[in-house]
Amino acid sequence: MGRPGRKGYSLPQLDVPDRSVDELLPAKMQRKAPLDMPELSEGEVIRHYTELSTRNHGVDSGFYPLGSCTMKYNPKVNEEVAGMPGFALVHPLQDQSTIQGALELLYKTEKELKEVTGMDRLTFQPVAGAHGELTGLMVIQAYHRAKGEERTKVLVPDSAHGTNPATATMAGYDVVQIPSNEQGLVDVKALKEALDEKVAALMLTNPNTLGLFEEEILEISKAVHEVGGLLYYDGANLNAIMGYARPGDMGFDVVHLNLHKTFATPHGSGGPGSGPIGVKEKLTPFLPVPLVEKDGADYYLNYELPQSIGKVHGFYGNFGVVVKAYTYLRMMGKEGLKQASADAVLNANYLMERLKKTYYLPYDRVCKHEFVLSAREQKKKGAGAGDIAKALLDYGYHPPTVYFPLIVEDALMVEPTETEGKETLDGFASTMEEIAEAINKDPEKIKSAPHTTVVGRLNEVKAAREPRLRWKRDDLK
Amino acid sequence: MKGANFLSLTVEERREMLEYIGVDSVEELFNDIPKDLKLQKELDLPPALSEEEALKYLRNMAGKNKNLQDCVSFLGGGVYDHFIPSIVKHVTGRSEFYTAYTPYQAEISQGVLQAIFEYQTMICQLTGMEAANASMYDGATALAEGAVMACAATRRNKVLVSQSVNPFYRKVLEGYFSTRGLLLEEVPIKEGQTAIEKLEKAVTKDIAALVVQTPNFFGLLEAGLDKAAEILHKNKALLVTAVDPLSLPLVQAPAEYGADIVVGEGQGLGNTPSFGGPLLGFFATREKLIRRMPGRVVGETVDNEGKRGFVLTLQTREQHIRRERATSNICSNQALNALAATVYMAAMGPKGMREVSEQCLKKSAYARDKITSLAGYDLAFDGTYFKEFAVKMPKDADEINSHLLKQDILGGVDLAPYYPNLKNHMLLCVTEKRTKEEIDALTAGLEGLK
Numbered sequence A: 001m002g003r004p005g006r007k008g009y010s011l012p013q014l015d016v017p018d019r020s021v022d023e024l025l026p027a028k029m030q031r032k033a034p035l036d037m038p039e040l041s042e043g044e045v046i047r048h049y050t051e052l053s054t055r056n057h058g059v060d061s062g063f064y065p066l067g068s069c070t071m072k073y074n075p076k077v078n079e080e081v082a083g084m085p086g087f088a089l090v091h092p093l094q095d096q097s098t099i100q101g102a103l104e105l106l107y108k109t110e111k112e113l114k115e116v117t118g119m120d121r122l123t124f125q126p127v128a129g130a131h132g133e134l135t136g137l138m139v140i141q142a143y144h145r146a147k148g149e150e151r152t153k154v155l156v157p158d159s160a161h162g163t164n165p166a167t168a169t170m171a172g173y174d175v176v177q178i179p180s181n182e183q184g185l186v187d188v189k190a191l192k193e194a195l196d197e198k199v200a201a202l203m204l205t206n207p208n209t210l211g212l213f214e215e216e217i218l219e220i221s222k223a224v225h226e227v228g229g230l231l232y233y234d235g236a237n238l239n240a241i242m243g244y245a246r247p248g249d250m251g252f253d254v255v256h257l258n259l260h261k262t263f264a265t266p267h268g269s270g271g272p273g274s275g276p277i278g279v280k281e282k283l284t285p286f287l288p289v290p291l292v293e294k295d296g297a298d299y300y301l302n303y304e305l306p307q308s309i310g311k312v313h314g315f316y317g318n319f320g321v322v323v324k325a326y327t328y329l330r331m332m333g334k335e336g337l338k339q340a341s342a343d344a345v346l347n348a349n350y351l352m353e354r355l356k357k358t359y360y361l362p363y364d365r366v367c368k369h370e371f372v373l374s375a376r377e378q379k380k381k382g383a384g385a386g387d388i389a390k391a392l393l394d395y396g397y398h399p400p401t402v403y404f405p406l407i408v409e410d411a412l413m414v415e416p417t418e419t420e421g422k423e424t425l426d427g428f429a430s431t432m433e434e435i436a437e438a439i440n441k442d443p444e445k446i447k448s449a450p451h452t453t454v455v456g457r458l459n460e461v462k463a464a465r466e467p468r469l470r471w472k473r474d475d476l477k
Numbered sequence B: 001m002k003g004a005n006f007l008s009l010t011v012e013e014r015r016e017m018l019e020y021i022g023v024d025s026v027e028e029l030f031n032d033i034p035k036d037l038k039l040q041k042e043l044d045l046p047p048a049l050s051e052e053e054a055l056k057y058l059r060n061m062a063g064k065n066k067n068l069q070d071c072v073s074f075l076g077g078g079v080y081d082h083f084i085p086s087i088v089k090h091v092t093g094r095s096e097f098y099t100a101y102t103p104y105q106a107e108i109s110q111g112v113l114q115a116i117f118e119y120q121t122m123i124c125q126l127t128g129m130e131a132a133n134a135s136m137y138d139g140a141t142a143l144a145e146g147a148v149m150a151c152a153a154t155r156r157n158k159v160l161v162s163q164s165v166n167p168f169y170r171k172v173l174e175g176y177f178s179t180r181g182l183l184l185e186e187v188p189i190k191e192g193q194t195a196i197e198k199l200e201k202a203v204t205k206d207i208a209a210l211v212v213q214t215p216n217f218f219g220l221l222e223a224g225l226d227k228a229a230e231i232l233h234k235n236k237a238l239l240v241t242a243v244d245p246l247s248l249p250l251v252q253a254p255a256e257y258g259a260d261i262v263v264g265e266g267q268g269l270g271n272t273p274s275f276g277g278p279l280l281g282f283f284a285t286r287e288k289l290i291r292r293m294p295g296r297v298v299g300e301t302v303d304n305e306g307k308r309g310f311v312l313t314l315q316t317r318e319q320h321i322r323r324e325r326a327t328s329n330i331c332s333n334q335a336l337n338a339l340a341a342t343v344y345m346a347a348m349g350p351k352g353m354r355e356v357s358e359q360c361l362k363k364s365a366y367a368r369d370k371i372t373s374l375a376g377y378d379l380a381f382d383g384t385y386f387k388e389f390a391v392k393m394p395k396d397a398d399e400i401n402s403h404l405l406k407q408d409i410l411g412g413v414d415l416a417p418y419y420p421n422l423k424n425h426m427l428l429c430v431t432e433k434r435t436k437e438e439i440d441a442l443t444a445g446l447e448g449l450k
Helices: A042-053 A076-082 A100-117 A129-146 A163-170 A188-194 A217-226 A281-286 A319-355 A376-380 A385-394 A422-441 A443-447 A460-465 B011-021 B026-030 B051-062 B086-092 B110-127 B139-154 B167-180 B196-202 B225-234 B287-292 B319-325 B335-372 B397-405 B436-447
Strands: A121-123 A153-157 A174-178 A199-204 A230-235 A254-257 A277-279 A291-295 A298-302 A371-374 A411-414 B158-162 B183-187 B207-214 B238-243 B261-265 B281-285 B298-302 B308-312 B388-392 B425-429
Touching: A042 B086, A042 B110, A042 B335, A076 A319, A076 B051, A100 A121, A100 A254, A100 A277, A100 A291, A100 A298, A100 A319, A100 B051, A121 A281, A129 A163, A129 A199, A129 A230, A129 A254, A129 A277, A129 A281, A129 B167, A153 A163, A163 A174, A163 A199, A163 B319, A174 A188, A188 A217, A199 A217, A217 A230, A277 A281, A319 A371, A319 A411, A319 A422, A319 B011, A319 B026, A319 B051, A385 A411, A385 A422, A385 A443, A422 A443, A422 B011, A460 B298, B011 B026, B086 B335, B110 B281, B110 B298, B110 B308, B110 B335, B139 B158, B139 B167, B139 B207, B139 B238, B139 B261, B139 B281, B139 B287, B158 B167, B167 B183, B183 B196, B196 B225, B207 B225, B225 B238, B335 B388, B335 B425, B335 B436, B397 B425, B397 B436
Parallel strands: A153 A174, A153 A199, A199 A230, A230 A254, B158 B183, B158 B207, B207 B238, B238 B261
Antiparallel strands: A121 A277, A254 A277, A291 A298, A371 A411, B261 B281, B298 B308, B388 B425
């Protein structure tokens, strides 16, 4: 694409006396191979990426019931606000007198999120949920080390998000898996057996990844605390309980939030996210620096935390995402947030009630914001969860999360979120019924789906075996 | 109720749905929360604002910040005021891109997958490396991940890091290392550059890599990196370099001096400073290290009819498959920022990129000459600069900056907090956006301070 001589940019004429590059840059330091990139006009660039955008499905394109991801509608006003020059065009190292608005926003967002989670302090430095997990475990580690303890184990339920065990390993811990019981909850007996003074933390989400509330959470937290371990809350599922319950009241010591899930900031095809962590008082001294404080009417960045774990991001985290979350918080208010959780749970239970007539429901009880079906009956007839997901693409839906959690055979994890209306849920349910019916009649048709997308089912094995991770000029030959 | 405009259910629908489920009220759906855990009060949050009220309130808050349009900025240190073509925002503003999740379902995510493939290609072009991932959180975490990866690849647990590496990056690196039980050793600086002559001795059998930055934190292009690479490779250790992508159209590509892992901050490629985030970490490496690379990667493949398409690949390294055996825990990253960088590079093309690079080089040289011609102002170090430079001044940096601020000039980064022996030193940055007039105003402001 493109043609030498075409140009998609304009820059002002150099207005300082021109000196040659050779004079300013020794020959040895100069680049040898010139950049091999296409030369395009502005219109060509726009057409190319606009065309690509039509090959992409977002929440604005249609229903996106991807379990555990909380793909709710992202209010447009958030984009307006984050794009304001006073937020977007501010340098992180400006004098503190010139960033009072930014600090005020961080301070006030912290205050609201403390109330929603029941925690004592927050840092916005982590920029993704998994980054929050890592920060949280670093804080936990620093806390134990300050007490002279070197704990080696982190407990993780078998239904946990994959990031939990990966993070625990990154933080240098050994991962101990805790099984779930028949109700899909943490097996408290097995948990207690795994507890000893080497346990640094239990990582848990509540509601859990099956969408079920861990009813024995107080007993769990008591048992973990008794051996000196701490409780880490994976905030991926907070959307279910806002205004109804708070992790801080359940005994959690560290909480991460996914602002890009619960607080309606868009996920950007895989980021930017924001994964602030909240902690209880006793862990505050270990938070990354700086924290935002207020002195009289002035806000300032406090670097004076001698026990701090240091930094986990170059600056203060994904500030632009926090701006969007704060805008959302202010427009929802306390009633709006609680209503959001109520509707998220109502939508999930309604859809579960409808779909359990067609698909096997392994844990048949009230769910929170999401639920997990099993396509095991359909699989017996020849088309499983992955095939159903691909078939849904033909109907314009983003499929649910498939094959997760690992403890459910051919799992389909559905999270409708509060922003969807009843018609959308009914439409989706009918489609799921139609697909199940099609599998009964002719599973081959479903197995070869999708049929209407810009590309058919892609060969992932080939991609992994013969990695082609960039375009090469030789490809033209 | 305010705040309800993002919800869809009506009172009537809620009633119908509850009836279908067979419960009387929505509260019943929360009965699985034990009584003593159920919040007995309303959340203590401010009342909801309407859209107009929210806009007004937040515009007011934004107005309490000085922004880079109100001021002339010479601040760098990792985040830069570079020109962003208008089209970048229009592409990243396409909701098909920004309201999508990670492209797990490739068939309906070909748009972002192809864009990331183009991004990986362009990052490889810039750095001369053979593979790049689909973005990291920022330059600092990319550097830390690069150092961690070097330890895994060499099965050694100690890394040398130059004191001329951005101190914010080093702070993140320290944290990542301490938590994993890996060791760091600092390589001192001489005349503002990594003391390469210390390497012969420092690179022992337990050293996994040397971490350097070029241009380094003082804006200097490190002169001895080919020598460093030679020493490292002789000892089966790796060279990890952090680079400014906008220097690369002009400056030697890291592959040319032997780097094994190349990282950096890509914010300058079409992303706003946003008070330091979202930023864009990039990460590139040699072919042999592909399977150890952290984070997401997009690969080209074919569909069932042989048609070209793209998927997330090498996923067997990743947390959702390998769980505790994954090469990193990265899940959400900075995909939209990588898209912005892709559009930026496509619009600028090789000529535009080179022009930005040249203007940075020439304008900062002009500013350097002008400022150091003032009595009391000296260049801190000799060497080759790209767009930033450290200046020794007659007064404390804070004092100078507050004076400049009165003229709506954002001065430089005070170096003293990070290098106590560099008291009265400031790091100034001149990008292609600064005009001669603005540089002259800065010089006049500094002159008035003598």
